[in-house]
C-alpha cells in the first residue's frame with residue numbers, strides 16, 4: 001500500500017470567484033450522522049431546507065429544491081426541463097456564463113438566438129425589448145443576473161414584464177447573487193432560477209438551489225418529448241422533493257451536503273436578508289476605495305458587490321501577484337476568465353468572506369505585492 005499523508009489543507013482566505021469561506025458551524029453540521037434519504041428525520045431536514053430556500057429566493061414557489069450537483073447542474077436542470085428540440089430561445093451573452101447557457105441550450109436541441117453586449121456591460125430594457133421583437137417565436141429568454149466573469153450586475157426588475165408580454169418564460173442565473181444581492185423571484189416574476197451553494201451562501205460546493213414558477217411547471221407538463229437527462233428530470237425529482245405523488249426514490253440525496261446547506265441557510269436568515277445585502281454593499285465600497293487608492297480601476301460600470309473585477313495595471317505580472325498572495329499570505333483571488341484572461345483580477349466578497357478584516361487584510365497584502 002502506498003502511504004498517503006494526513007489530509008491537512010492550509011487555511012486560506014477565500015476571496016476569489018468561489019468557493020467562499022465556509023463557517024465552522026456549517027462544516028460541523030456536515031459531520032452529523034448520515035441518515036437514510038427516506039428517513040422521516042431526514043425528510044424533515046430536507047423540507048426545512050427547501051422552505052429556507054424559498055425564503056432566500058423570496059418566492060412561494062412550491063417547486064424549490066437543491067439539485068444534486070454544483071451550479072452548472074442547476075443551469076442544466078432549468079434548460080433540459082424547459083426546452084424541447086426545435087424550440088426557439090433567446091440568450092443574453094455578456095460573459096462566460098451566458099455563453100455556457102447557449103452551449104447548454106444547443107445541446108438540448110434548441111434553436112438559439114444570441115443577444116450580445118460587450119464584456120463588462122449589461123443589457124438595457126430597450127435592448128431586451130428589441131430582441132423580443134426580433135425573435136417573436138422564442139419560448140424562453142435566458143439571462144445572467146451576476147456575471148462572475150466580468151463582475152457586472154444585470155438589472156432584472158423591468159425585464160420580466162417585457163418577456164411575459166411576449167409570451168416567453170424568463171430563466172435567470174443567480175449563482176453569484178443569491179445571498180449577496182437581492183434576488184426577488186416572485187416580485188421580478190422569474191420562471192426558472194438556479195444558484196450555487198459555494199458563493200454567497202458560504203456552503204461547500206455540491207448543491208444547486210433551483211426554483212420554478214407555476215407557469216414553468218405548466219410548460220413542463222405540456223412537454224411532448226421526454227427530458228433528455230434522466231438524472232435532472234424534474235417530473236421525477238419533484239415527487240421526492242415536494243412530496244407530490246409520495247416520496248419516491250429517484251437518486252440518493254447527498255444527505256450531508258443538505259445538512260451543510262440547511263445550516264448555511266440558517267446563518268443567512270439569522271443575519272437577515274436585508275442586513276446581509278447591506279453588509280455586502282458596505283464591504284464592496286470599503287474594498288473599492290482601497291483598490292482605487294492603489295490605482296486599480298473597476299471594469300464594469302454596474303459592479304456586483306459580491307465580485308469585484310479590476311483591470312491589471314500596465315507592466316504587472318498578474319499571475320505572479322496572485323501566486324504571491326496565495327503563497328505568502330494565504331489569500332486566494334481570481335484571475336480573468338475568457339476575454340479577460342490575463343487582463344483582470346476577480347476579487348470575491350461573498351457571504352462569510354465579506355468582512356472588514358478580510359478586506360483590510362487583502363488590501364495590505366496587495367499593497368505589499370504591488371510595492372506601494
Ligand SMILES: *Cc1c(COP(=O)(O)O)cnc(C)c1O
Nearest residue numbers: 070071072097146148175176196
Ligand atoms: C460559478 C458559476 C456557475 C457555475 O457554478 P459551478 O458551481 O461552478 O458549477 C454558473 N453561473 C455563474 C454566474 C457562476 O458564477
